[in-house]
Amino acid sequence: MITFQIKSLQHSIVKYCQKLRTSTQFRKQEGFLLVCGKKIIQELPKAYKLKSIFLLKDEKLERSAEKKYIVTEGILKKITNQKNPEPYAAIVEMPCFKDLSIARLLICDEIKDPGNLGTLIRTALGLGFDAIFLLNDCVDPYNEKVINASKGALFSIPIIRGNWEYLLEFKKSHKLKLYQADLGGDSFLELNMDDSIGLILGSESHGTSKNAKKHATKLTIPMTKKAESLNVAVAGGILMFHVSTLCQKI
Numbered sequence: 001m002i003t004f005q006i007k008s009l010q011h012s013i014v015k016y017c018q019k020l021r022t023s024t025q026f027r028k029q030e031g032f033l034l035v036c037g038k039k040i041i042q043e044l045p046k047a048y049k050l051k052s053i054f055l056l057k058d059e060k061l062e063r064s065a066e067k068k069y070i071v072t073e074g075i076l077k078k079i080t081n082q083k084n085p086e087p088y089a090a091i092v093e094m095p096c097f098k099d100l101s102i103a104r105l106l107i108c109d110e111i112k113d114p115g116n117l118g119t120l121i122r123t124a125l126g127l128g129f130d131a132i133f134l135l136n137d138c139v140d141p142y143n144e145k146v147i148n149a150s151k152g153a154l155f156s157i158p159i160i161r162g163n164w165e166y167l168l169e170f171k172k173s174h175k176l177k178l179y180q181a182d183l184g185g186d187s188f189l190e191l192n193m194d195d196s197i198g199l200i201l202g203s204e205s206h207g208t209s210k211n212a213k214k215h216a217t218k219l220t221i222p223m224t225k226k227a228e229s230l231n232v233a234v235a236g237g238i239l240m241f242h243v244s245t246l247c248q249k250i
Helices: 012-022 024-030 038-042 073-080 114-126 144-150 164-173 210-215 232-246
Strands: 002-005 032-036 050-056 067-071 088-093 104-109 131-135 159-162 177-187 197-202 217-220
Touching (some): 012 088, 032 038, 073 088, 114 131, 159 164, 164 210, 177 232
Parallel strands (some): 104 197, 177 217
16 A cells, blocks of 8 residues: 655645545546545445545554545545544445345435435345335435445445336336335335335425336325324335335344
8 A cells, every 4th residue: 555645735636536526427437436434434345445545644544545645634624525524534436236136125216315315225224125226316326425324335235226217127127016105105004015125215305206106006104193294214214124024134
């Protein structure tokens, strides 16, 4: 591992990190993304190669990388866009999964909020879902806020992106039955779900799309009249827990 010490905010690697953090297109082009925080970096699966790590002087990290940069606090703030960043950041290759075997699929239908998506990714991993499908204009899963909210879980669960045509092909090839969260559906407690399912959660503002209503069975979470609805991450957690319990995944 080659070690460098940099003090200039104008250094090319600082600008490179900023672009990785802010540009979806640049991340795709480079095949790398920026992650921040000691716990996330150290818990990355060993299969992931770290291109670079960034540390304050005298800090240590139990992961190796091609290059190590000793930086100032000002540079870390610039790289991470955080007022009080942890003294650790890294450039890591983007996740890539092959030979998928899927019986439980979480489908996010144009979810825009990065905190909600990150929480759903973390919950899906914890409750034994096999993959996540992001429909159409979902927030970029490698957005810095999604990475932080997921606590790095997105490096351990496949994430697929596509439109409805691709989802229906995917559903057919994996023999999935689709269910969607909807206030007008039957109670999820009354359903006997098939072992192979796709669970659709809609956007925070508009709910599930017309295609979801057309192709999926409606589910609802019974609630008192004191609340109209639940946050999508909360509702998703309840439904995923039920699915996992029925399928004896936890």
